[in-house]
Amino acid sequence: MDSLQFDHTTYLSPLTWRYGSEAMREVWSQHRQRRLWRQVWTALAEAQAASGLIGGEQVADIQAHAEDIDLERSSAVEAEIHHDLMAELRVFASQCAVGGGALHLGATSADIEDNADVLRVRQALDLTLEGLRALLAALADQIDAWADVTSMGFTHIQPAEPTTVGYRLAQYAQDLLMDWGEVRRVRDNLRGKGIKGAVGTSASYMDLLAGTGWTAAQLEADVMRRLNLDTFTVSTQVYARKQDWLVLNALAGIAGSANKLMLDLRVLQSPPFGEWAEPFREKQVGSSAMPFKRNPINAEKVNSLARWVAALPRVAWDNAALTILERSLDDSANRRLMFPEAFLTVDEIVQVCTRIVRDLRVNRAAIERNVAIYGVFAAVERVLMALGRAGADRQEMHERLRTHSMAAWAEVSQGRSNPLPDLLRADETITAIVPEETLLALLDASAYVGDAPERARRLAGEIRQALS
Secondary structure, three states, X not given: OOOOOOOOOOOOOHHHHOOOOHHHHHHOOHHHHHHHHHHHHHHHHHHHHHOOOOOHHHHHHHHHOOXXXXXXXXXXXXXXXXXXXXXXXXXXXXXXXXXXXXXXXXXXXXHHHHHHHHHHHHHHHHHHHHHHHHHHHHHHHHHHHHOOOEEEEEEOOEEEEEEEHHHHHHHHHHHHHHHHHHHHHHHHOOEEOOOOOOOOOOHHHHHHHOOOOOOHHHHHHHHHHHHOOEXXXXXXXXXXXXXXXXXXXXXXXXXXXXXHHHHHHHHHHOOOOOOEEOOOOOOOOOOOOOOOOXXXXXXXXXXXXXXXXXXXXXXXXXXXXXXXXXXXXXHHHHHHXXXXXXXXXXXXXXXXXXXXXXXXXXXXXXXXXXXXXXXHHHHHHHHHHHHXXXXXXXXXHHHHHHHHHHHHHHHHHXXXXXXXXXXXXXXHHHHOOOOHHHHHHHOOHHHOOOOHHHHHHHHHHHHHHHHO
16 A cells, blocks of 8 residues: 555546435544554453463553554555554554564464454444434334325325325334344344454463463453453354344345335436425535436435445355354455444435435325225225125126226226216216215225334334334
C-alpha cells in the first residue's frame, strides 16, 4: 500500500462514500480493526500478568500504547512481510519498550483476529438494531394513523377485497419485527474463538502456564471476561464459521422485508394505482429525457441493494461448509468484503426505508377512487352470503352473480362506470330474496374490512412493546 490517502481518481467502493452511515463505516474502518486487535492483545497480556507469566510493568507499558494506532507504519511493514496482523504486532511491540516482547505470547493470529472480528460484528449489529428501531417506530406511527382508512386489497395484482392502509403497513412491520427479534438473537448469542492456539487445543497455553497454578481454560476465561465476550467451547484454528452464516442470514432477512415494502410501494406509486408515493423533493429530477417523471428512485435503490445482500449468505455458507479440516485460508479475502458490504448495504437500506416511511405520501383521493371502482366487485361476496342466509341455492346464486360481475368488468375495462349495482338491482330473482335497499347497502364495500383496524393497532402496540 503506497499511500493511505485515496480520492476519486481511483476506484472507491460506493460504500466508501455513497451508501451507509459514517458510524457504520467507522466500525468497518482499518482504524477500528487495529484498535480491536490491540484490545485483544492487551486483554491477553493482562490475563497473563494475572497468572504470573509477565510482569506488571510490561502490562502497564502495553496498556499505555494500546491506542497509538499508526497505519502508515504498519502499512509499510505489511508491504514487506505481507501479513497485516503481524505488521500491526511489530508496530505495537516497537512502541512498547518494556512490554513489547510479551505481546502475542502463546497466541496464533486467529486468537487475535477472530475475537476482534466478533467484537466488530457485535458493534455493527448494535448499529443495525438502532436503525431497525427507528424504522419500526416510524411504521408503528403510520399504522396507527392509517388503520381505519379503507383501500382496495390486491391478490395476483388484481383487485380483491378491501383492506386498510394501516393493515397493509402492518404486514411489512410484522416482517421487520421478526427481523428485529432474529438480529437480537444472533447478536446476543455471538461467541468468539477464545484463546485456544493454532488448532484450538490450547496446547501452547498449557505449556506456558505449567507451574503457575492456572489452566488454559482459566486464562481463556479471564481474557474473554475482559473482552465481555462469550466463547465457543471448542474451535479449530478459527471460530465456527457457521456463526458468520447466521449473521448474514439475519441481515438478508432485513433486506428481504425491506424489498417487499419498497416493491409494493413502487407498484402503488404507478399512476394506475396512484395510492402511495415516496417523497419527491422540489428540485428532484425524475428522468433525463422525460421531465414529468416522478420515479420512485429510492424504493428502487432499496430493491437493487437488497438483491446484493441476498447473495451474500451463500458466501458465508461456503466459508462454513468448505473449510478444510482445522482451517484453510480461502475464507479470509472474501470476509474482508462480506461483512462490511453486508452491514453497510443493510444500513443504507434501513435508513432509506425509514425516511420514506416517515414521509410516506398517501393519496386518499386515489384510494377512494379505486375502492369506488373495484370495491363493489368485492362486495358481491356479501350479497352471496346474504342470499345464502335467506335460504337461496348457493351454487345458483354464485353463477348469477358471476355472470353480472363479468358483464360489469367488461364495462369497467373499457373505462366506463361500473354498472354492477344496476345489473343486480334489475335482477328480480335476487331482489326477491334481498330487498333493493339492503342490496345497495351490501354493495358498499368501504366498511368491509373485518377486524383489520384492530389487528393493525394491536401490531403497532406489539412493536412499541418490543422496542421498550
